[in-house]
Amino acid sequence: MRCVKCQGTASVDLPSRNAAYCAPHYLDHFEYEVGHNIRSLKMFTPDERVLVAVSGGKDSLALWETLIRLGYKTTGFHIHLGIGEYSDLSREKTEAYARAHGVELIVVEVEAAVGATIPEVSKALRRVPCSGCGLTKRYLMNRTAREQGFSVLATGHNLDDEAATLMGGVLHWQMDSLGRQAPALESTHARLGRKVKPLYTLSEKETASYAVLRHIDYVVDECPHSVGALSLLYKDVLNRIEAESHGTKLRFFQGYLKNLRPALASAGQKVELRECATCGEATTAEVCAYCRMVQQVYRWKQRRVAPAPTPAPTTPAPASPSA
Amino acid sequence: MKVVFRIPKPHQVEVQGRRRVSDLAKELGFNLESHLVIRGDDLLTRDAMVEDTDTIEVRPAISGG
Numbered sequence: 001m002r003c004v005k006c007q008g009t010a011s012v013d014l015p016s017r018n019a020a021y022c023a024p025h026y027l028d029h030f031e032y033e034v035g036h037n038i039r040s041l042k043m044f045t046p047d048e049r050v051l052v053a054v055s056g057g058k059d060s061l062a063l064w065e066t067l068i069r070l071g072y073k074t075t076g077f078h079i080h081l082g083i084g085e086y087s088d089l090s091r092e093k094t095e096a097y098a099r100a101h102g103v104e105l106i107v108v109e110v111e112a113a114v115g116a117t118i119p120e121v122s123k124a125l126r127r128v129p130c131s132g133c134g135l136t137k138r139y140l141m142n143r144t145a146r147e148q149g150f151s152v153l154a155t156g157h158n159l160d161d162e163a164a165t166l167m168g169g170v171l172h173w174q175m176d177s178l179g180r181q182a183p184a185l186e187s188t189h190a191r192l193g194r195k196v197k198p199l200y201t202l203s204e205k206e207t208a209s210y211a212v213l214r215h216i217d218y219v220v221d222e223c224p225h226s227v228g229a230l231s232l233l234y235k236d237v238l239n240r241i242e243a244e245s246h247g248t249k250l251r252f253f254q255g256y257l258k259n260l261r262p263a264l265a266s267a268g269q270k271v272e273l274r275e276c277a278t279c280g281e282a283t284t285a286e287v288c289a290y291c292r293m294v295q296q297v298y299r300w301k302q303r304r305v306a307p308a309p310t311p312a313p314t315t316p317a318p319a320s321p322s323a
Numbered sequence: 324m325k326v327v328f329r330i331p332k333p334h335q336v337e338v339q340g341r342r343r344v345s346d347l348a349k350e351l352g353f354n355l356e357s358h359l360v361i362r363g364d365d366l367l368t369r370d371a372m373v374e375d376t377d378t379i380e381v382r383p384a385i386s387g388g
Contacts, residue, residue: 001368013368020368057386160385208359208384209366220329222386227331235385239356 012209015246023213030210034066034198041184043196044152049073051150051193053141054097054105056090058211058218059156061097063199065214067154068101075150076105079140081133082117083223090219097217106148108140116297118225124300125293129225132293139290143281145193157183157197160204163249164234166256171234179264182257189273189282203249204235324377326351345369347379357385 001010003022010020021029037043044050052067054060054076067074078094081087091107098105111117114136116124121132145153162181169178183200187193199207211218226232241248275281276288283289326336326347336351344367348355360367361380373379 001370010368011366013370023366058384059386203356203384204386205356205359205384208382212359212361212366212382215364220382222330222383226386232385235357236354239354239385242356243354 011213012206014206016203016242016250017247026209027213030062030202030206031066031069033202034063035070037183037198037201038070038072038196041196043154043184043198044072044194046071046073048152049075049150051075051077051106051141051145051148051153053137053153053155054078054094055156056093056097056219057156058216058220059158059161059199059204059207061094061156061216061218062207062211062214063154063156064097064103065101065216066210067198068103074103074154075148076103077141077144077153078105078107079137080107080109080111081136082109082111083119083129083225086219086221086224089221093217093219106144108144110136110140113140114294114297116301120301121293121297122225124297130229133225135289135293139281139288142192146191150193151187152194152196154196154198156199156207158199158202158204158207159249159253160235160238161231162197162200163238163253164231166253167234167238168230175264175268179261179268182261188271191275191280191282192273200253201250324373324375324379327378327380329380330383339375341372341374343369344371344373347373351381353381358383 001013001020002008003010003025004019005025006022008022011023012026013020050067050072052060052064052074054064056078064074064076076094076098078091080091095105095107110121114121118129118133118136121136122129125132141153162183165181166178168174169181183197185195238249271284273282273284276283276291277286278291279288281288281290324338326338328334328336338347338350344360345355347360348358348369355369359382361382362373362377367373
């Protein structure tokens with residue numbers, strides 16, 4: 001297979017785009033695509049400070065690398081989840097990347113913020129770890145972005161993430177989440193920043209190819225808690241279809257953005273946001289889901305420490321300890 | 324050739340004979356839409372030929388939970 005730009009031997013073939021590229025031209029293609037997404041959806045400008053959520057995986061590190069190369073002002077934000085060696089390795093890789101590139105990185109530990117690691121949160125809530133993990137990450141990313149003066153938060157969600165989320169939303173007709181899914185979400189409250197996904201048109205294989213060709217040292221291993229996750233099943237199904245019908249994932253998600261989302265957005269009711277009575281963050285309830293989770297974790301820990309006859313505390317736990 | 328898989332459990336498979344990456348994928352049952360095929364520092368396209376003397380890594384591109 002030959003590179004469509006120079007006719008040299010191709011390293012990456014992209015049947016969905018009817019193209020193949022040698023390594024240097026693939027890197028150009030990837031960075032051009034990310035830059036185009038940022039500009040076309042007005043995600044942010046070169047003058048804005050961007051907080052980039054970095055897990056240590058291929059997508060977030062590929063995003064950070066690209067934004068740095070495109071000249072954007074970035075700071076990394078890593079959340080240490082407390083998932084044993086997996087989290088330690090993720091932090092190590094992220095910190096090593098920041099050191100090697102001389103870029104600023106903010107690290108927050110879930111154990112310090114919530115009072116428990118993600119596996120402990122899962123036990124306290126009696127729910128799968130991904131549930132408390134997602135809630136905690138969204139809360140800490142938003143709070144940190146605001147506290148540190150960033151107007152925009154960028155995440156490494158790629159085309160496969162977006163198509164799988166959309167598929168889940170359609171299969172279960174989750175109209176609320178369907179109406180909210182978008183590659184660029186404007187702030188809807190003074191305490192909520194803009195959220196953007198510059199990789200939304202690039203498949204997971206494209207981001208992995210970029211990371212390998214740029215020699216980015218990322219965490220290859222999967223989160224141990226993701227085994228059996230529905231999102232992985234949806235991704236597998238979509239990639240089986242993609243193998244037989246190239247371009248399906250991109251058409252599926254872009255078709256949603258063009259045809260369905262505008263209708264859902266105009267038909268949907270406006271969500272009234274207020275400030276959480278405990279921590280002050282934006283929420284639809286009196287006390288936000290994060291604070292309720294922290295209180296539940298606190299009570300669970302108290303029960304584990306205290307012998308059975310000891311009564312539970314009558315006042316809520318401190319809900320939002322500093323990160 | 325040696326074909327190395329790192330996920331879900333690290334393991335290695337021996338395959339005899341020169342063939343295309345797409346044929347290797349069919350034979351070993353992995354999807355080229357969701358896996359990278361790596362030889363040394365190079366990524367291989369589906370039509371690339373792999374040789375008996377090669378060591379190939381098949382790396383999943385899919386992550387998430």
